[in-house]
Amino acid sequence: MSDKTNKNLKEAGLKATLPRIKILEILQRTSGTEDHFTAEEIYKELVLNNYDVGLATVYRVLTQFENARIVVKHQFESNKSVYELNDPLNHDHMVCVDTGETTEFYDEEIKNKQREIAAKHGYELLDQSIVLYVKKVKK
Amino acid sequence: MSDKTNKNLKEAGLKATLPRIKILEILQRTSGTEDHFTAEEIYKELVLNNYDVGLATVYRVLTQFENARIVVKHQFESNKSVYELNDPLNHDHMVCVDTGETTEFYDEEIKNKQREIAAKHGYELLDQSIVLYVKKVKK
DNA sequence: ATGCTTGCAAACGGTTTGCACGTGT
DNA sequence: ACACGTGCAAACCGTTTGCAAGCAT
Numbered sequence: 044m045s046d047k048t049n050k051n052l053k054e055a056g057l058k059a060t061l062p063r064i065k066i067l068e069i070l071q072r073t074s075g076t077e078d079h080f081t082a083e084e085i086y087k088e089l090v091l092n093n094y095d096v097g098l099a100t101v102y103r104v105l106t107q108f109e110n111a112r113i114v115v116k117h118q119f120e121s122n123k124s125v126y127e128l129n130d131p132l133n134h135d136h137m138v139c140v141d142t143g144e145t146t147e148f149y150d151e152e153i154k155n156k157q158r159e160i161a162a163k164h165g166y167e168l169l170d171q172s173i174v175l176y177v178k179k180v181k182k
Numbered sequence: 183m184s185d186k187t188n189k190n191l192k193e194a195g196l197k198a199t200l201p202r203i204k205i206l207e208i209l210q211r212t213s214g215t216e217d218h219f220t221a222e223e224i225y226k227e228l229v230l231n232n233y234d235v236g237l238a239t240v241y242r243v244l245t246q247f248e249n250a251r252i253v254v255k256h257q258f259e260s261n262k263s264v265y266e267l268n269d270p271l272n273h274d275h276m277v278c279v280d281t282g283e284t285t286e287f288y289d290e291e292i293k294n295k296q297r298e299i300a301a302k303h304g305y306e307l308l309d310q311s312i313v314l315y316v317k318k319v320k321k
Numbered sequence: 322a323t324g325c326t327t328g329c330a331a332a333c334g335g336t337t338t339g340c341a342c343g344t345g346t
Numbered sequence: 347a348c349a350c351g352t353g354c355a356a357a358c359c360g361t362t363t364g365c366a367a368g369c370a371t
Contacts, residue, residue, distance in 0.1 A: 057325095057326095058325065058326075058369085058370055058371075059370075060325090060326060060327080060369075060370070061327095061369090062326080062327075063326090081360090082360085082361080083360085095328090096327085096328080097327065097328040097329065098328095098361090099327085099328070099329080099330095099361085099362075099363080100326080100327055100328070102360090102361060102362070103326085103327085103362085104326095106361095106362095116260075118257055118260055121255070121257055121263065122335095122336085122359080122360070123359090123360065123361095124260065124360085124361090137299075137300060137303065137305060139305070140308060146303050146305075148299050148303070150295060150299060152295060153292050153295055153296075156289060156291060156292050157292075157312075157314055160276075160287050160289060160314070161276055161314055161316045162319075164276065164285050164287070164316075165318060165319055166276060166278070166285075166314075166316035166317060166318060166319060167316060167317055167318075167319050168314055168315075168316055169279060169315045169316060169317055170314075170315040171312070171313070171314050171315065172311075172312070172313045172315075173296075173310070173311070173312050174310070174311045175296055175299070175300055175305075175307055175309075175310050176307075176308045176309040176310065176311075177300045177303075177305035177306060177307055177308060178305060178306055178308055179304060179305060179306075180301075180304055180305060180306050196350095196351095197344085197345055197346075197349095197350065197351070198345075198346095199344075199345070199350090199351060199352080200344090201351080201352075202351090220335090221335085221336080222335085234353090235352085235353080236352065236353040236354065237336090237353095238336085238337075238338080238352080238353070238354080238355095239351080239352055239353070241335090241336060241337070242337085242351085242352085243351095245336095245337095261334075261335070261360095261361085262334090262335065263335085263336090
């Protein structure tokens with residue numbers, strides 16, 4: 044674990060410091076659980092684990108991770124950002140308007156259609172974001 | 183113009199006050215030009231036209247318009263919101279990463295696929311947002 | 322040793338709010 | 347007349363930054 048973590052950081056040109064390692068571990072630990080953390084949540088998690096970082100450091104590290112393509116930043120609610128480990132597949136999200144719960148999905152057909160649409164307007168598709176606002180169907 | 187405007191406001195349960203009328207006019211005047219305004223831009227436009235509103239009022243009015251489904255709010259850049267008149271068709275946007283220019287598009291096939299995907303996860307699709315980040319293809 | 326990193330506190334920028342005054346119906 | 351709307355300035359809150367001290371290499 045630490046070996047791989049250190050390598051990830053090295054490759055990104057970032058020194059393997061404690062805050063960075065701890066933050067990366069939190070992100071990895073919850074990877075696949077469809078969890079998306081705010082900087083504040085990561086900060087509190089660190090404090091809970093008896094590791095006192097500054098909130099500013101969490102922001103700085105997350106920004107560095109974003110630039111290094113280690114994490115991806117989303118904005119499901121308009122006033123705060125959430126982060127998750129980068130998924131090379133680049134999945135999308137649906138957010139339950141009642142509970143805030145997020146579900147991930149991936150659809151190749153939509154991606155193709157998007158590239159097509161961009162091309163039709165003389166553009167090349169660099170990146171993309173879909174957010175579905177949904178609610179549970181009651182049976 | 184004013185007649186229709188007043189009716190729109192009435193229907194939303196909003197008194198036809200000067201700030202509201204002026205803001206609605208600005209939004210209508212640029213409708214279809216693929217322009218999306220920040221609260222600040224609308225505020226400055228009003229001041230330019232020699233009508234002094236408070237920026238706070240612009241925000242309040244835009245929020246009321248959003249609740250009344252008269253306008254839609256988007257977040258193309260993470261730190262500021264932009265507003266445009268509500269389009270019943272609910273079009274989507276591509277944003278040029280170089281110029282910030284936005285282009286609107288609509289694709290029924292993608293919408294259908296989205297409803298399908300939501301349903302597959304036991305959800306009903308209430309709303310949706312697609313943003314394509316693109317750059318001009320150089321010929 | 323040296324330059325990247327960190328923590329703290331202060332600054333920032335977009336947005337919201339409290340309050341006393343103004344305006345539409 | 348009365349409730350609703352407005353302007354102003356201050357508060358808010360997530361995020362960023364300057365700076366002096368700390369750590370990885």
